[in-house]
Amino acid sequence: MNAARKPLLAANWKMNKTPEEALSFWHEFSGRLSGETGRVEVVICPPYPALPALQGADLRARGVYLGAQNVHWESRGAFTGEVSPGMLRAVGCSHVIVGHSERRAYFGESDEAVKRKLRAALEEGMTPILCVGETLEQRTAGRAEEVVAAQLTAALEGLDTGRAARVVVAYEPVWAIGTGRSAESRDAGEMAAAVRRRLRELAGPAAEEIRILYGGSVAPDNFAQFLAEAEVDGGLVGTASLRPESFFALVASAAKAATAQAGEGEAQ
Ligand SMILES: O=C[C@H](O)COP(=O)(O)O
DSSP states (O other): OOTTSOOEEEEEOOSOOOHHHHHHHHHHHHHHOSSGGGTSEEEEEOOGGGHHHHHTTTTGGGTEEEEESOOOSSSSSSOTTOOOHHHHHHTTEEEEEESOHHHHHHSOOOHHHHHHHHHHHHHTTOEEEEEEOOOHHHHHTTOHHHHHHHHHHHHHTTOOHHHHTTOEEEEOOGGGTTSSOOOOHHHHHHHHHHHHHHHHHHHGGGGGGOEEEEESSOOTTTHHHHHTSTTOOEEEESGGGSSHHHHHHHHHHHHHHHHHHHHHHHHO
């Protein structure tokens, strides 16, 4: 982490929780909050049908943001099953995940589609959380950095610096997602540093403002190690975000790390 960037923790519930279950989670989770959201940007990304229920709850009053897991790039039209950025805004979303590896792998989402989604989200004033990451095969072949750099280039090349600064990048090694096998924090730190280098090439000084998250089997017992890496600014969390107590433990851990870092900054 770096005191110059506010850490961000996003819950990606994937295809889990009805509106009722989402509200039940929120009541239990919010009951535990006591000021952590002043230090950490917390985002909850439920499935689409649960968005209105959470929009009607007191997330914003408690400093928590609402996000979506996907978006289409067009604003309206004959695109059966798709949802536009404006529609997400209308149900309270300020953030949206784009290019998650599950969307790339299971739904054929191309780099070009990811780029369009990212730009459409920015155009609507939303914060896109751009997911990048290599497969195990690519890592074993020593191509992890090259693959991630290409994904970043495809999504971000040509973006003006004002918009680029609003992007959040989530580095998620595909082999670590939902497997219980997280990356070693040192490897994640090295990949985050490689992401930052590529961002500098693509976005110049705006790169220093872009938060880089780690995702892939993040859990309360390993998260602090990732946050200790200089270029890791938070997490994109699947499984451990489904239970209020474990997601809160992650939020508390990030808030503690941010407080410690702010203290170090003041002491210098
Ligand atoms: O978006 C979240 C990631 O895919 C990580 O999922 P996970 O925490 O279940 O490994």
